Amino acid sequence: MIKKKHTGVIFALIFLAGLFVLVKINNHQLSDANKSYCSLEHGQCEINQGEQSILLQIQPESIPLEEELSLTFTLPSGYNITRGWITGINMYMGKIPLIIESVDNNQTQAVTFLGSCSEPDMQWLMTLEVENTHRQQTDTLYFRFRTHR
Structure with a gap:
């Protein structure tokens, strides 16, 4: 019972x-x-946020693995990056943080390092949380890209 x-x-x-x-x-x-998505091609990508746009540029253009990757974000006035990270889409690679190094006027510089794995063609998703001080809210932006080894 x-x-x-x-x-x-x-x-x-x-x-x-x-x-x-x-x-x-x-x-x-x-x-x-x-959500706003952007496919990162040729080292840069632009996402429109209403009448504003946010530009991401990557150096070097051919995205390296296991080396420093430099990111430059050009943001409209009133926008600030609160945090960002990268995750693997087709293989779990953990949550790789973006390290914000400097903020100058409307440009934010960040660096990160992507690991290498057994998958020769990796698909990645960069998630960026951006504070919009005009509307007092946080927007989430997504940048998709690939790496080849």
Whole structure:
């Protein structure tokens, strides 16, 4: 009798956990529709934020692995980078931080290092949180790029 009670509770908990996961996945997919993406080609990429634009430039243009990668962000006035990181899309590589080195007028300099792995063609996603002081909110921007070894 006791085993039947516990079995029912366990199944109910599993059902609720599954329902919770489905709701989270659905909310994540809906929120993705409102995000700004940019595919990084030829060493630079531009994302429009309303009437403003944010430009990312990478040096060197051919993105190196296991070497310093320099990033220059040109932001409109009233925008500040609060944090950023890079993650692997087709292979888990952890959360690689962007190290902000300097901010001068509307340009922000950052560096990062990308690791090498067994995957010869890596797909990456750079996530950038940018504070918009005019609207008192944080926007999330995404830059996609590839590396080849």
